[in-house]
Amino acid sequence: MRRILTYGTFDLLHWGHIHLLKRARALGDYLIVAASTDDFAVRAKHQKAPYHQFQTRCDMLEAVRYVDLVIGESTWEQKVDDIRRYHVDTVVMGSNWKGSGRFEYLRDYCDLVYLPHTPGMSTNKIRRDLLADAVTVPGSLPNEPAPVTTQLTALPRTA
Structure with a gap:
């Protein structure tokens, strides 16, 4: 085995x-x-x-x-x-x-x-994409807290 x-x-x-x-x-x-x-x-x-x-x-x-x-x-x-x-x-x-x-x-x-890594896929990329979505579509759900946008600048910019 x-x-x-x-x-x-x-x-x-x-x-x-x-x-x-x-x-x-x-x-x-x-x-x-x-x-x-x-x-x-x-x-x-x-x-x-x-x-x-x-x-x-x-x-x-x-x-x-x-x-x-x-x-x-x-x-x-x-x-x-x-x-x-x-x-x-x-x-x-x-x-x-x-x-x-x-x-x-x-x-x-x-x-x-x-x-080899799967092209275009990483946890950091997912985090960046989700934060970007939260910033561009704020308050899409009732009683949803505002996103903490300071996290967006703290994330690395590489995939």
């Missing part, structure tokens, strides 16, 4: 995530997904706080048919332990991590595969 492992925050689960998980699962028989804890996403990965809490993201990932097991990712350093504990054959990551010291050293422990 070939075991595959991937890491990510998987906030605002979208087609790009599903596409990655489907392709990762196709590389083996068993897919393990390590979801970043809320603290790790903010403290170590320097991300905006996830919209969905850790347990909710885990529940969503568990509902995806390609995923066999969801574990937590709370440190950069846990990867070798994860590979050993779960008898991982291949770590799969998005191509944005290619060449990164965060993953390249794993080649000493298992295969490492980078999959």
Whole structure:
């Protein structure tokens, strides 16, 4: 049995995530997904706080048919332990991590595969698009609070 492992925050689960998980699962028989804890996403990965809490993201990932097991990712350093504990054959990551010291050293422990991102799809793009829609269509629902437009300028401008 070939075991595959991937890491990510998987906030605002979208087609790009599903596409990655489907392709990762196709590389083996068993897919393990390590979801970043809320603290790790903010403290170590320097991300905006996830919209969905850790347990909710885990529940969503568990509902995806390609995923066999969801574990937590709370440190950069846990990867070798994860590979050993779960008898991982291949770590799969998005191509944005290619060449990164965060993953390249794993080649000493298992295969490492980078999959291309789904064009035009990212969590940051979804956040920007939703904020832009909120700004252009304010008050579309009765008693809806006004959008916090200061968040729009704080988001990165890359996809």
